[in-house]
Amino acid sequence: MIFSPYTGLPDRAFWRTGVASQHPFSISDLYHKKFAISPKMKIATAGSCFAQHIGRHLSNAGYSVIDTEPPSPHLTSASAMEYGYGIYSARYGNIYLTAQLLQLFQEAYGQFAPADAIWERDGRYYDAMRPSVEPRGLNSPEEVVAHRAKHLSAVRQMIESMNLFVFTFGLTEGWIHKETGTCYPTAPGTVAGSFDPEKHSFKNYKVHEIRAHFLAVRHLIRAINPRCKFLITVSPVPLTATASGKHVLAASTYSKSVLRAVTGELADRFADVDYFPSFELISGSLSRSMFYSANLRNVEPQGVESVMRVFFSQHPKVAKVKVKVPRTKSANLADEVVCEEALLEAFKA
Amino acid sequence: MKVAVISNSHLASLKLGQDLQPVVGVHPRFFGAGKHYMLGTALSPDGTRIVATTQDARRGMRVTAGVQYIDLHEYDAFFVYGLTVKLQTLLDVYRSHQVFGYEVSAGPELVSEALLRRIVRDEFRSTAAARILSLLAKSGKPVLFSPAPLPSEVLARASENGWMQDERGVHVLAWLIQIFDQSARELAVEYGASYMAQPAASVALCGLTAATHSTGAMRVNGRAYDDVDVDHMNPGYGRLVLDQACSALTGLI
Numbered sequence: 001m002i003f004s005p006y007t008g009l010p011d012r013a014f015w016r017t018g019v020a021s022q023h024p025f026s027i028s029d030l031y032h033k034k035f036a037i038s039p040k041m042k043i044a045t046a047g048s049c050f051a052q053h054i055g056r057h058l059s060n061a062g063y064s065v066i067d068t069e070p071p072s073p074h075l076t077s078a079s080a081m082e083y084g085y086g087i088y089s090a091r092y093g094n095i096y097l098t099a100q101l102l103q104l105f106q107e108a109y110g111q112f113a114p115a116d117a118i119w120e121r122d123g124r125y126y127d128a129m130r131p132s133v134e135p136r137g138l139n140s141p142e143e144v145v146a147h148r149a150k151h152l153s154a155v156r157q158m159i160e161s162m163n164l165f166v167f168t169f170g171l172t173e174g175w176i177h178k179e180t181g182t183c184y185p186t187a188p189g190t191v192a193g194s195f196d197p198e199k200h201s202f203k204n205y206k207v208h209e210i211r212a213h214f215l216a217v218r219h220l221i222r223a224i225n226p227r228c229k230f231l232i233t234v235s236p237v238p239l240t241a242t243a244s245g246k247h248v249l250a251a252s253t254y255s256k257s258v259l260r261a262v263t264g265e266l267a268d269r270f271a272d273v274d275y276f277p278s279f280e281l282i283s284g285s286l287s288r289s290m291f292y293s294a295n296l297r298n299v300e301p302q303g304v305e306s307v308m309r310v311f312f313s314q315h316p317k318v319a320k321v322k323v324k325v326p327r328t329k330s331a332n333l334a335d336e337v338v339c340e341e342a343l344l345e346a347f348k349a
Numbered sequence: 350m351k352v353a354v355i356s357n358s359h360l361a362s363l364k365l366g367q368d369l370q371p372v373v374g375v376h377p378r379f380f381g382a383g384k385h386y387m388l389g390t391a392l393s394p395d396g397t398r399i400v401a402t403t404q405d406a407r408r409g410m411r412v413t414a415g416v417q418y419i420d421l422h423e424y425d426a427f428f429v430y431g432l433t434v435k436l437q438t439l440l441d442v443y444r445s446h447q448v449f450g451y452e453v454s455a456g457p458e459l460v461s462e463a464l465l466r467r468i469v470r471d472e473f474r475s476t477a478a479a480r481i482l483s484l485l486a487k488s489g490k491p492v493l494f495s496p497a498p499l500p501s502e503v504l505a506r507a508s509e510n511g512w513m514q515d516e517r518g519v520h521v522l523a524w525l526i527q528i529f530d531q532s533a534r535e536l537a538v539e540y541g542a543s544y545m546a547q548p549a550a551s552v553a554l555c556g557l558t559a560a561t562h563s564t565g566a567m568r569v570n571g572r573a574y575d576d577v578d579v580d581h582m583n584p585g586y587g588r589l590v591l592d593q594a595c596s597a598l599t600g601l602i
Contacts, residue, residue: 072460072468074442075467079470082467136463138449139461
């Protein structure tokens with residue numbers, strides 16, 4: 001009998017049994033949790049727009065998801081969402097880049113000060129680090145500073161109280177302030193501000209940079225909150241647009257490959273970092289792209305359900321909790337996400 | 350001019366005000382029910398009528414108007430009053446949050462002016478006023494909307510509202526009232542109605558309704574409210590509002 005290192009490996013190790021013969025709605029054995037998530041654990045979420053689904057489903061499944069900046073009960077769900085409430089554990093909006101995440105956490109502890117941090121449009125003022133959370137802007141630059149100080153306080157509260165930090169890696173492409181390296185969540189001029197080629201430049205972060213950002217984030221968190229664990233994912237949502245000069249399909253594949261490589265490495269290296277394969281479940285060939293909307297970008301609700309089913313197979317739902325019904329008339333709001341990166345589509349000539 | 354006046358508990362001050370001293374040349378008919386009884390489809394269209402469909406709404410309409418429907422053909426104009434569109438929400442938000450430049454509370458979070466405006470919009474859309482204005486817009490006749498009266502200045506005398514009494518508090522109130530008034534005006538127009546602010550003569554120096562107007566406030570059944578009730582006004586106030594509303598509607602016809 002011939003022996004090979006592959007002899008005796010389980011079905012999950014082989015493409016035919018692990019993928020080709022599996023059904024996309026019921027794939028088994030794809031994810032094995034590294035650690036348990038108890039109902040008492042305080043969970044904080046952040047990341048690209050796909051992370052919103054994860055946070056919402058965890059909350060609806062009875063897990064204790066932190067919200068340090070809750071909305072006024074007088075707002076409808078739609079308005080709260082439009083103003084950046086209830087999307088993540090603090091009102092920071094989407095964090096597509098690890099550089100952005102590191103900056104935020106460092107700024108919360110006085111270790112970083114963003115450059116060109118206030119953007120103006122039509123006499124209204126915006127926090128350049130989260131321009132979409134006040135869609136109509138604020139009355140003055142001073143008000144932006146005051147709001148940001150309150151927000152950073154909420155971020156500190158989140159960091160200091162969380163037991164699990166769930167982060168979805170979204171993009172590698174971003175826009176920075178040339179002189180200081182300050183990374184912005186959207187290209188200047190997209191939501192507010194204006195693009196100045198003398199001042200701003202494009203940056204496509206590399207594997208080593210993204211790895212370093214996350215390691216610094218982990219170090220910062222564990223210095224304050226040593227027992228915090230991490231659950232990381234990669235967003236399956238492709239780039240809306242690329243400024244890399246490459247075809248957007250190639251650029252998107254590159255971007256996701258970089259993020260997937262980093263997250264895999266991080267999960268392999270640290271016992272407190274678990275990787276959940278939402279990216280594989282949605283974008284892998286098993287799903288035959290069925291979970292994407294017609295634009296081949298947005299993820300359909302059944303795709304999210306499929307992802308969360310795999311998640312909950314390892315981290316069972318705590319209790320049957322009613323799905324939050326928004327007060328608005330928007331029928332599909334429970335599946336909607338705020339995704340300012342999609343605004344780039346509007347800039348296509 | 351035949352006017353259908355539609356309101357909730359505030360209907361009492363208008364109706365009793367008209368009983369006190371009828372507005373000349375105007376024939377108002379008063380339709381009302383408790384605020385919860387007019388929500389949703391409690392009033393629904395039926396041909397040229399708006400019909401009370403629930404037991405509570407029917408009873409309220411019967412008591413106040415003698416009929417259970419508003420025939421759109423029967424009236425020259427409509428006056429929609431209060432129906433829970435009120436300043437109170439902004440005061441609540443202000444108490445639990447902070448506002449840049451006007452911080453008085455220990456609230457952990459700042460809210461922007463834009464968000465306060467959004468709150469007024471969201472609240473408005475959930476009220477019976479929004480529903481009724483939508484139904485009346487189909488009549489093609491003048492519709493006037495006015496929000497519930499500003500709370501009585503008695504409110505500012507309560508110990509927990511000490512902030513309303515100093516100069517800064519008066520500025521805050523004026524600012525909140527401006528946000529509320531502008532937002533409510535925009536919404537009324539969106540719903541096809543004209544807007545009427547509270548009569549200027551009824552406002553005290555602190556920006557709220559003068560206490561003389563809240564003293565002796567009564568319910569539709571003639572029972573008196575406590576004098577500490579800050580939300581309801583007396584028949585004299587109702588007469589003032591009705592007079593101003595009828596003048597405005599006359600100008601719209």
